[in-house]
Amino acid sequence: xxxxxxxxxxxxxxxxxxxxxxxxxxxxxxxxxxxxxxxxxxxxxxxxxxxxxxxxxxxxxxxxxxxxxxxxxxxxxxxxxxxxxxxxxxxxxxxxxxxxxxxxxxxxxxxxxxxxxxxxxxxxxxxxxxxxxxxxxxxxxxxxxxxxxxxxxxxxxxxxxxxxxxxxxxxxxxxxxxxxxxxxxxxxxxxxxxxxxxxxxxxxxxxxxxxxxxxxxxxxxxxxxxxxxxxxxxxxxxxxxxxxxxxxxxxxxxxxxxxxxxxxxxxxxxxxxxxxxxxxxxxxxxxxxxxxxxxxxxxxxxxxxxxxxxxxxxxxxxxxxxxxxxxxxxxxxxxxxxxxxxxxxxxxxxxxxxxxxxxxxxxxxxxxxxxxxxxxxxxxxxxxxxxxxxxxxxxxxxxxxxxxxxxxxxxxxxxxxxxxxxxxxxxxxxxx
Amino acid sequence: xxxxxxxxxxxxxxxxxxxxxxxxxxxxxxxxxxxxxxxxxxxxxxxxxxxxxxxxxxxxxxxxxxxxxxxxxxxxxxxxxxxxxxxxxxxxxxxxxxxxxxxxxxxxxxxxxxxxxxxxxxxxxxxxxxxxxxxxxxxxxxxxxxxxxxxxxxxxxxxxxxxxxxxxxxxxxxxxxxxxxxxxxxxxxxxxxxxxxxxxxxxxxxxxxxxxxxxxxxxxxxxxxxxxxxxxxxxxxxxxxxxxxxxxxxxxxxxxxxxxxxxxxxxxxxxxxxxxxxxxxxxxxxxxxxxxxxxxxxxxxxxxxxxxxxxxxxxxxxxxxxxxxx
Numbered sequence: 059x060x061x062x063x064x065x066x067x068x069x070x071x072x073x074x075x076x077x078x079x080x081x082x083x084x085x086x087x088x089x090x091x092x093x094x095x096x097x098x099x100x101x102x103x104x105x106x107x108x109x110x111x112x113x114x115x116x117x118x119x120x121x122x123x124x125x126x127x128x129x130x131x132x133x134x135x136x137x138x139x140x141x142x143x144x145x146x147x148x149x150x151x152x153x154x155x156x157x158x159x160x161x162x163x164x165x166x167x168x169x170x171x172x173x174x175x176x177x178x179x180x181x182x183x184x185x186x187x188x189x190x191x192x193x194x195x196x197x198x199x200x201x202x203x204x205x206x207x208x209x210x211x212x213x214x215x216x217x218x219x220x221x222x223x224x225x226x227x228x229x230x231x232x233x234x235x236x237x238x239x240x241x242x243x244x245x246x247x248x249x250x251x252x253x254x255x256x257x258x259x260x261x262x263x264x265x266x267x268x269x270x271x272x273x274x275x276x277x278x279x280x281x282x283x284x285x286x287x288x289x290x291x292x293x294x295x296x297x298x299x300x301x302x303x304x305x306x307x308x309x310x311x312x313x314x315x316x317x318x319x320x321x322x323x324x325x326x327x328x329x330x331x332x333x334x335x336x337x338x339x340x341x342x343x344x345x346x347x348x349x350x351x352x353x354x355x356x357x358x359x360x361x362x363x364x365x366x367x368x369x370x371x372x373x374x375x376x377x378x379x380x381x382x383x384x385x386x387x388x389x390x391x392x393x394x395x396x397x398x399x400x401x402x403x404x405x406x407x408x409x410x411x412x413x414x415x416x417x418x419x420x421x422x423x424x425x426x427x428x429x430x431x432x433x434x435x436x437x438x439x440x441x442x443x444x445x446x447x448x449x450x451x452x453x454x455x456x457x458x459x460x461x462x463x464x465x466x467x468x469x470x471x472x473x474x475x476x477x478x479x480x481x482x483x484x485x486x487x488x489x490x
Numbered sequence: 491x492x493x494x495x496x497x498x499x500x501x502x503x504x505x506x507x508x509x510x511x512x513x514x515x516x517x518x519x520x521x522x523x524x525x526x527x528x529x530x531x532x533x534x535x536x537x538x539x540x541x542x543x544x545x546x547x548x549x550x551x552x553x554x555x556x557x558x559x560x561x562x563x564x565x566x567x568x569x570x571x572x573x574x575x576x577x578x579x580x581x582x583x584x585x586x587x588x589x590x591x592x593x594x595x596x597x598x599x600x601x602x603x604x605x606x607x608x609x610x611x612x613x614x615x616x617x618x619x620x621x622x623x624x625x626x627x628x629x630x631x632x633x634x635x636x637x638x639x640x641x642x643x644x645x646x647x648x649x650x651x652x653x654x655x656x657x658x659x660x661x662x663x664x665x666x667x668x669x670x671x672x673x674x675x676x677x678x679x680x681x682x683x684x685x686x687x688x689x690x691x692x693x694x695x696x697x698x699x700x701x702x703x704x705x706x707x708x709x710x711x712x713x714x715x716x717x718x719x720x721x722x723x724x725x726x727x728x729x730x731x732x733x734x735x736x737x738x739x740x741x742x743x744x745x746x747x748x749x750x751x752x753x754x755x756x757x758x759x760x761x762x763x764x765x766x767x768x769x770x771x772x773x774x775x776x777x778x779x780x781x782x783x784x785x786x787x788x789x790x791x792x793x794x795x796x797x798x799x800x801x802x803x804x805x806x807x808x809x810x811x812x813x814x815x816x
Contacts, residue, residue, distance in 0.1 A: 081785040082785050084523065088523050089520075089527040091527075092528040154604075155603065156601040156602055156603075156607050156611060195600055196600045196601065201527060202528045202529045203601065205529050219811070225659070227567070228774065231781055
């Protein structure tokens with residue numbers, strides 16, 4: 059049909075599926091199978107194909123997204139209102155299946171759709187399983203119940219086997235949308251090309267991106283996102299004038315480390331896209347260190363233990379020190395722990411200041427082996443303060459018993475303690 | 491594959507969407523699609539003659555002699571329970587004055603999820619909305635009794651009513667099973683002659699009924715099991731694909747029918763049908779198998795081919811989870 063070739067531009071790489079669905083739909087007045095179930099992974103074009111086909115075939119149809127119409131009432135009213143194209147004053151009110159079927163038959167009579175197939179498309183159909191139990195079986199039998207020429211299309215990412223429940227019901231006609239192949243992905247992504255660049259140049263770039271990410275990720279949405287995010291970095295040397303469009307080697311060498319780093323965090327969105335782009339700009343301008351969230355700070359051995367001791371001192375109440383650090387465990391009467399919910403989490407309240415000798419007491423108990431209290435240890439404490447991992451409270455003039463507080467996060471201390479093989483969580487009051 | 495099919499009209503390209511009434515391929519596709527649709531009644535029900543005659547008797551007795559009856563028709567999904575009832579009713583309709591003598595109410599457990607909704611539906615189907623008007627009734631039984639009394643003809647004899655309850659087991663989940671209790675109560679007392687036919691797919695549906703409901707039920711059960719032999723199954727397939735005798739182009743339909751016969755004799759197709767038969771004896775499974783080849787009939791492809799049927803079978807039997815994992 060001449061119409062569907064128009065779809066080739068907007069819906070590429072889906073010829074076989076379009077052919078199948080068009081064959082099922084047939085002519086406007088022919089009977090269509092009562093229910094069709096379309097399934098496939100995300101970003102395989104299911105909704106896009108079905109919506110485009112229905113639009114160009116000029117048949118009466120209703121598109122329903124089951125996430126939006128999460129209750130039966132919204133579902134019925136949405137279908138009835140859209141089918142009869144009412145204006146706001148004459149909306150339908152319907153909350154049970156019986157009234158729905160009756161109103162549906164009435165609308166078909168009024169609007170003279172008796173000879174045409176009416177299509178109801180239920181997107182995200184897996185939500186129907188959680189609605190009332192009679193909705194899914196009724197929609198599967200809707201031709202029988204209404205005695206009209208209706209076709210219900212279910213679109214879902216989950217296989218049909220998971221929809222069966224109870225005593226069973228009519229089985230729909232099942233169509234699968236397979237994933238796009240690598241060539242298909244290239245073809246579709248090259249449609250994204252920004253207008254001021256050559257399509258071939260952009261396709262080369264997508265080829266590069268695909269070669270790095272194809273093993274890990276085949277999701278079209280994610281790949282398009284990654285391509286668009288990294289394109290600016292790719293063309294940076296061209297903009298700076300260091301290379302031209304044909305110097306593919308140089309451009310590749312420029313972009314390769316960034317792509318490999320992006321490979322670590324694909325799907326994760328640890329930082330937002332705006333932040334990622336900003337970081338990429340900064341990285342090219344200064345040769346600075348990597349992102350803070352994933353940094354390791356190299357510290358001397360005793361400094362690490364001092365840091366851990368400081369964290370424990372900040373986030374544990376004083377009374378619990380005895381429980382954790384007493385070397386001799388007697389069967390004393392333990393004070394009843396308050397219920398975990400009622401204890402205010404110390405992590406929420408923030409670090410508390412602690413005096414120096416508490417820090418040293420904890421330090422000596424967690425460090426293995428004997429440590430002499432030399433000036434080295436004390437100077438390490440001061441260095442920790444100067445690099446802002448510890449903070450000094452109560453002013454400079456208190457030389458007798460300086461107070462500190464720990465300024466680092468739980469993730470940081472966990473990574474530090476992992477490097478010295480020390481289990482910090484078992485020494486924290488909040489995790490008991 | 492034998493004789494060449496002569497296409498009556500000149501070969502038009504399949505790009506055109508216009509309806510060409512005279513094109514035989516087009517008409518054939520129309521007819522076959524209608525046969526494969528969900529609400530079409532099959533011409534004959536193979537293997538269910540005994541059950542059909544039992545039901546026919548029962549309903550006939552209610553209509554003519556005013557005897558109240560209740561029966562449950564039990565069988566797995568797709569065995570032909572609803573088709574059986576519809577066939578019996580269509581045969582009875584050929585009797586004189588049948589529709590005037592016997593009123594019918596068709597209820598479905600999927601649609602009427604509540605006894606209140608069921609009562610409204612009964613009122614609507616008996617066309618007594620005006621009679622009921624705005625009356626408020628104290629209880630369900632009062633309401634139902636009022637409806638049945640309103641059906642009494644002038645000489646104090648009430649008209650018999652036939653109640654067909656599809657998905658009967660869902661009605662048993664309503665609160666207190668009031669609808670079922672009242673219907674069976676009326677069928678046991680001598681007031682109005684009613685016939686209650688319940689259709690269900692659960693073999694243990696009797697266990698779902700409350701004691702008081704169970705005691706009023708006549709415990710008459712008709713089991714509809716799908717016991718088609720493979721020959722019957724092939725016959726059903728042939729009937730689905732045959733063109734009816736009143737088809738406009740006689741010679742075309744004869745050629746088509748003989749072609750279908752040949753196709754179904756082929757060993758490959760027999761193999762496919764046998765495998766489908768072993769998977770699922772239902773007629774619905776067969777309809778699913780035939781949808782793809784029938785829908786792909788066109789000018790360039792005016793007959794059903796072996797490869798079409800084999801492809802369709804392959805598509806139906808793909809394991810969904812394996813396909814998703816590729």
